[in-house]
Amino acid sequence: MIFVADSHLSDLHPSRDDFFAMLAQIEQTGEDVILLGDILDLWIGAPAFLNETSRRLLDWCRRERAHRRIGLLEGNHEFYVGRAYGDCFTFWARAERREGDLLFAHGDLVNQRDYTYRLLRLVTKNPLSRLFFGYLPGGRKAALAIKHKLGEAGKTRKKFLPEAAVQAFADRWFAQGVRRIFLGHFHQEHRYEGANGGICQIVPSWQVSGQVVRYDEGADRIDVLPWQEL
DSSP: OEEEOOOOBOTTOTTHHHHHHHHHHHTTSOOOEEEOSOOBSSEESSGGGOOHHHHHHHHHHHHHTTTSOEEEEOOTTEESHHHHTGGGOSEEESSEEEETTEEEEOSTTSOTTOHHHHHHHHHHSSHHHHHHHHHSTTHHHHHHHHHHHHHHHHTTSOOOOOHHHHHHHHHHHHTTTOOEEEEOSSOSOEEEEOGGGOEEEEOOOHHHHOEEEEEETTTTEEEEEEGGGO
16 A cells, blocks of 8 residues: 655646656556545646646546555645546545544644634635635636645745644544554654554655655555655
């Protein structure tokens, strides 16, 4: 099982070809792929937002779904993607997905004290915003303007890893029988080992590091490695 997070692709991304080279390499394996969110820099599930990169990725997912499980956990840069393109994924989720003692999530809701972000998420991820951004005149322009402002604001601060919030989130799930948690969002590779052998693994940003996480469920082994070593 291969986890990829925070690649922030666009048509002009300098490493976009490397990302698709990685997907071609994955095709030679029998491993499932879990996309942990923020895969494109802005990914809205509406025809007005389709571009070369999103079409190419959706085509790959649709085709490879016949050969492996393809999962999508929507991040803070994905809007209504799973609902619009459900035929491309084995499963998708807006927040978390639990499979037995495994849990997958993007991670943007881990920090319960980030009230500003939670309000922004509520405003931008609802049926009315989907209608406005995706289908009404001026919606695409407004969405791109908001994304630009958020991007400029994000440049002024380093990506913050709220370790206490991550631990509290993980411990809540460990108490419910989850043993392995995989998160994206925070861009930094980090592993928290909780009580009774529970592990919460943060997948590093592909955009920054070019790394992925491989989980061998049979051996119960988690490895962080460059995509070239898949």
